[in-house]
Amino acid sequence: MLDLGRIRCDLDKNGLGSWADALLPAAAARLAAGAHGDLPAWQDALAALPGAPPVRGVLDGDAVGAPVIAFDAAARDRAREALLRLAPWRKGPFRLGSLSIDSEWRSNLKWDRVAASIRPVAGRTVLDVGSGNGYYALRLRGAGARLVLGVDPTLLYVVQFLAITRYLEPEPVHVLPLRLEELPGPVPAFDTVLSMGVLYHQRSPLDHLHRLREALRPGGELVLETLVLPGDEALARTPADRYARMRNVWLLPTVPELLVWLARSGFRDTRVADLAVTTTGEQRRSDWMPFESLAEALDPADPSRTVEGWPAPRRALLLATRPG
Numbered sequence: 539m540l541d542l543g544r545i546r547c548d549l550d551k552n553g554l555g556s557w558a559d560a561l562l563p564a565a566a567a568r569l570a571a572g573a574h575g576d577l578p579a580w581q582d583a584l585a586a587l588p589g590a591p592p593v594r595g596v597l598d599g600d601a602v603g604a605p606v607i608a609f610d611a612a613a614r615d616r617a618r619e620a621l622l623r624l625a626p627w628r629k630g631p632f633r634l635g636s637l638s639i640d641s642e643w644r645s646n647l648k649w650d651r652v653a654a655s656i657r658p659v660a661g662r663t664v665l666d667v668g669s670g671n672g673y674y675a676l677r678l679r680g681a682g683a684r685l686v687l688g689v690d691p692t693l694l695y696v697v698q699f700l701a702i703t704r705y706l707e708p709e710p711v712h713v714l715p716l717r718l719e720e721l722p723g724p725v726p727a728f729d730t731v732l733s734m735g736v737l738y739h740q741r742s743p744l745d746h747l748h749r750l751r752e753a754l755r756p757g758g759e760l761v762l763e764t765l766v767l768p769g770d771e772a773l774a775r776t777p778a779d780r781y782a783r784m785r786n787v788w789l790l791p792t793v794p795e796l797l798v799w800l801a802r803s804g805f806r807d808t809r810v811a812d813l814a815v816t817t818t819g820e821q822r823r824s825d826w827m828p829f830e831s832l833a834e835a836l837d838p839a840d841p842s843r844t845v846e847g848w849p850a851p852r853r854a855l856l857l858a859t860r861p862g
Contacts, residue, residue, distance in 0.1 A: 539569045539581070539700060540714075548710040552663050552685045553727070560722050561714060568693060568715035580697045583623035587701060588613040590635075595676060595706040600631060600646035602676045604705045607635035624698050626827040629673040632702055642827035644820050645673045648734070648763070651855060655811035657759050659683045662729035665721075665753055668736035671698035672713045679711040683730075688713035689721065724752035726860070734763035738787050747803035756862040760805060766813070766854045767792050782835035782844045782851055793854055805858035812855040 542565075546558040567573065590613075593604045609617060614637050621627075621639060630641025652674075660682030666675045669688025672695075678686045690696060690713060699713040731750050740746040750760055767775065767790050774791040781787040791799065793810060800808045821832040832851070837843045842850050 539584075539697075540566060540712075541708075542566060544708055545712050545714075548685055548712065549687075551710070554685075554687075557722050557725075557727075561716065561720075564720060565714040565716055568691075569696070574693050577693060577697075580624060580694065583620045584697065584701055584704070586616065586620040586623075587704065588616050590705055592705055592707045595680070595703075595709065600644070601633035601638065602631075602673060602680070603633040603639075603702060605633045605635065607705055609635040609637065621701060622826065624694065624701060626829060627671070627698065627824075628695070628827060629670045630826070632673070634702070634705055640824040640826050641673075642821060642824060642831055647820050649674060649677050651812045651814075652732075652734075652761060652763070653677075653681065655855060655857060656730065656761050659730055663687075663727065664730045664732065665689070665728040666713075667718050667731065667733045667750065668739075669695075669699075669713045671695045672702070672711070674732065674734065675699075675711050675713060676702075678732075679709050684710065686711040687728075689716045689718060691715060691717050718746070718749050718753075721749075721753065723749065726752065726755045726758070728753050729755055729758050730761065731758065732761045732763075734761070737762065737764040738790060741788050743789055743791075744799055744803060747799060747805075751804050751860050754860040756860055758860050760800075760856075760858045760860070762800075762856045762858065763853060764796070765790055765851055766796060768849050768852065770794060772798050777846065777848065780846055781848055782832070782846070783830060784835075790848075793856075796854065796856065800856065800858050804860070806861050808856060808858040810854060811857050812853075814853060816851040816853055 542562050549558050590607050627641040629645045630639050632639040661684050663685045664678050664683045666688040669675050669690045675686045675688040696713050696715045731753050737743050769792040772794040774789050774795050776789050818833045823831045
């Protein structure tokens with residue numbers, strides 16, 4: 539499923555040829571027969587996608603994809619049916635010809651906040667941790683990044699990325715079914731490292747920040763986006779069971795506490811670029827993600843609280859530098 543030769547070539551061109559022998563066999567094994575019970579069904583969905591000559595990926599408004607693909611009505615319907623078999627689509631939107639993938643997250647809104655704050659990525663190598671289906675990785679390449687390497691352990695999201703990019707001309711942007719801790723290290727290899735929506739899923743957030751720092755070249759920029767609690771005190775709390783219906787939320791810091799974590803992890807020049815409460819206009823159900831979303835996670839009598847009584851989700855975007 540993965541084009542291992544092209545990935546190896548792109549890594550080699552960017553001084554990461556030594557990574558290929560470690561990463562590519564592990565990535566291929568994750569997508570091998572028997573690796574996941576649903577993988578054969580996802581592969582069948584890929585095979586059912588109608589053929590079309592690949593085109594250069596472009597932005598179409600807020601969507602990423604190939605709007606110039608000329609699907610006729612029958613091909614569009616086959617593509618929609620196949621791609622819906624890969625639901626839920628969390629990140630997006632994407633567009634393939636006249637077909638729009640309306641994802642749960644309107645990720646373009648977050649991208650606008652990120653793009654307005656980070657250093658220009660043109661000519662830079664970028665690591666996108668928790669890349670999901672590659673929406674941000676493709677936006678980063680569209681902004682001129684020389685190489686974007688995404689890693690995400692969720693096989694479905696990697697298959698979604700393969701579905702979208704089968705219609706695009708080859709670009710130096712890849713999403714591998716791996717975790718951050720599986721990357722060779724400590725190897726300071728990237729000019730920019732993104733960790734967006736990942737930190738609160740880590741049992742040890744300081745270990746995660748340390749690994750992000752190790753992946754950055756001296757002077758490189760960390761882009762960290764995560765859930766935070768309101769408050770001016772430096773503190774963090776652990777939900778006893780769920781937060782906003784999510785089980786795997788381990789530690790929620792205030793922004794002052796998050797700044798302490800970054801300093802203790804060796805980052806400098808840290809700043810808060812954005813802080814906002816997530817709205818149901820940005821995260822919501824759709825035909826492409828028909829399960830519970832943010833609206834179901836909020837107290838119907840008081841939407842400033844979650845159904846468990848926690849403050850409603852708010853997300854902070856912080857930028858930091860690895861010292862030279």
